[in-house]
Amino acid sequence: MNLPSDVIDRLVLPNAIHEFVLEVKMDNGKKKLFNAFRIQHNNNLGPYKGGIRFHQNVSRDEVQALATLMSIKCAVAGLPYGGGKGGIIFNPKECSEKELERITVAFGKAISPIIGPEIDVPAPDVNTNGQIMKWLTDEYIKNSSSKSKFKKSQLRATFTGKMLSEGGTLGRTEATGRGGVAITEALLEKLGKKRSEMKVAVQGFGNVGFYYAKIAIERGMSVIAVSDSKGGVTGTEELDIDQIMKCKKEKGEVAGCYCVGGVCDISKGKKITNAQLLELPVDILVPAALENVINKENMSKIQAKIIIEMANGPISEEAYDYLTKKGVLIVPDVLANSGGVAVSYLEWYQNMKGQTWSEEKVNKKLHSMMKDAFEEIWQTYKKRKSSLKQAAFETAIGRMLKK
Ligand code: NAD
Numbered sequence: 280m281n282l283p284s285d286v287i288d289r290l291v292l293p294n295a296i297h298e299f300v301l302e303v304k305m306d307n308g309k310k311k312l313f314n315a316f317r318i319q320h321n322n323n324l325g326p327y328k329g330g331i332r333f334h335q336n337v338s339r340d341e342v343q344a345l346a347t348l349m350s351i352k353c354a355v356a357g358l359p360y361g362g363g364k365g366g367i368i369f370n371p372k373e374c375s376e377k378e379l380e381r382i383t384v385a386f387g388k389a390i391s392p393i394i395g396p397e398i399d400v401p402a403p404d405v406n407t408n409g410q411i412m413k414w415l416t417d418e419y420i421k422n423s424s425s426k427s428k429f430k431k432s433q434l435r436a437t438f439t440g441k442m443l444s445e446g447g448t449l450g451r452t453e454a455t456g457r458g459g460v461a462i463t464e465a466l467l468e469k470l471g472k473k474r475s476e477m478k479v480a481v482q483g484f485g486n487v488g489f490y491y492a493k494i495a496i497e498r499g500m501s502v503i504a505v506s507d508s509k510g511g512v513t514g515t516e517e518l519d520i521d522q523i524m525k526c527k528k529e530k531g532e533v534a535g536c537y538c539v540g541g542v543c544d545i546s547k548g549k550k551i552t553n554a555q556l557l558e559l560p561v562d563i564l565v566p567a568a569l570e571n572v573i574n575k576e577n578m579s580k581i582q583a584k585i586i587i588e589m590a591n592g593p594i595s596e597e598a599y600d601y602l603t604k605k606g607v608l609i610v611p612d613v614l615a616n617s618g619g620v621a622v623s624y625l626e627w628y629q630n631m632k633g634q635t636w637s638e639e640k641v642n643k644k645l646h647s648m649m650k651d652a653f654e655e656i657w658q659t660y661k662k663r664k665s666s667l668k669q670a671a672f673e674t675a676i677g678r679m680l681k682k
Pocket of ligand 1: 455483488507508509553567568570589590
């Protein structure tokens with residue numbers, strides 16, 4: 280983009296790094312200290328937005344990098360938000376429910392002065408969920424309602440990813456997968472390809488992979504391979520995603536669950552490893568599990584001509600360059616999986632306006648937001664003849680600087 284170095288320096292550095300030491304009473308009566316962060320990267324486009332993660336490997340550098348990526352993702356999706364991220368260094372699986380609540384509330388108290396519906400809007404991330412958001416929201420409202428110009432119901436907009444009973448929105452659970460399918464459809468339209476002719480393989484059968492696969496089929500594509508951490512299945516027929524989920528719940532894994540038209544029978548299909556799934560001769564490959572699964576070891580074996588990055592960073596930089604040069608179209612994660620944060624924005628919007636939307640209305644709005652986001656990046660991509668990732672970052676940075 281030929282930006283001057285002072286502008287680049289400013290974009291790289293976050294606006295604020297908040298570090299906290301939380302002192303929490305544990306079940307054994309002793310106090311324990313926890314290190315926590317909230318990093319606010321850039322708010323040129325609107326309030327900071329980004330999740331809070333609870334994990335023993337959380338570090339300041341990681342939170343800062345993730346906050347930066349949230350600035351890019353929100354700008355790519357055309358949202359009036361900047362980027363932020365937070366985290367506490369601990370393993371929540373080693374705590375009792377009561378300890379988890381006390382740690383969360385201590386963090387809520389610490390961040391109360393630096394967040395708010397128009398300042399910084401956190402959300403769930405690794406190991407955090409609607410219950411954690413409820414504890415945080417209650418603590419925030421307790422600390423701020425007397426000083427705030429907002430009604431209590433609007434103060435709830437300070438957190439998204441809330442349970443429905445707490446002001447959450449319909450459509451959030453499926454949003455990332457649904458948004459990814461909307462982006463895929465927009466790409467196919469540009470390429471003049473028919474959805475009904477697309478064979479798709481999806482790696483990962485969690486929230487993102489499951490809904491991507493299910494909605495892709497609803498929208499006319501044919502998903503012929505899926506997998507979870509233990510391996511997967513493939514065959515010649517379109518899979519029955521709901522039936523595979525039922526079978527996975529019984530068997531504990533996707534491998535062995537070859538289900539077509541309501542019937543599961545592995546002898547009609549084939550068990551595959553995760554490595555084999557990535558190398559299948561499909562039209563569209565959707566890595567929706569982990570980072571760096573497509574790398575220099577396997578990049579030459581990838582046969583799909585379109586890859587939709589639903590996981591964060593599933594393709595290493597080297598593999599991205601190699602595949603792009605080979606003519607593979609890769610929709611970058613900052614665009615492909617931005618449906619989740621887009622619906623978080625719709626949750627925030629409903630809370631602020633005192634509205635409750637139907638699921639249909641949320642889905643429709645998400646679809647049009649994703650289509651618009653794709654269109655802009657596609658135009659930049661065409662003009663600059665670069666990769667979609669380059670186009671997405673240029674569009675995002677351009678928006679952040681213009682404001
Ligand atoms: P999840 O925990 O619900 O599911 C992860 C899935 O990946 C599970 O099915 C697991 O079995 C599978 N998996 C683990 N190791 C694997 C391996 N080696 N090979 C194949 N599959 C493996 O997580 P999720 O919410 O679906 O998130 C998946 C990815 O999408 C992550 O990179 C996440 O950061 C990203 N993402 C999620 C959201 C969201 O709204 N949930 C939004 C943006 C990005």
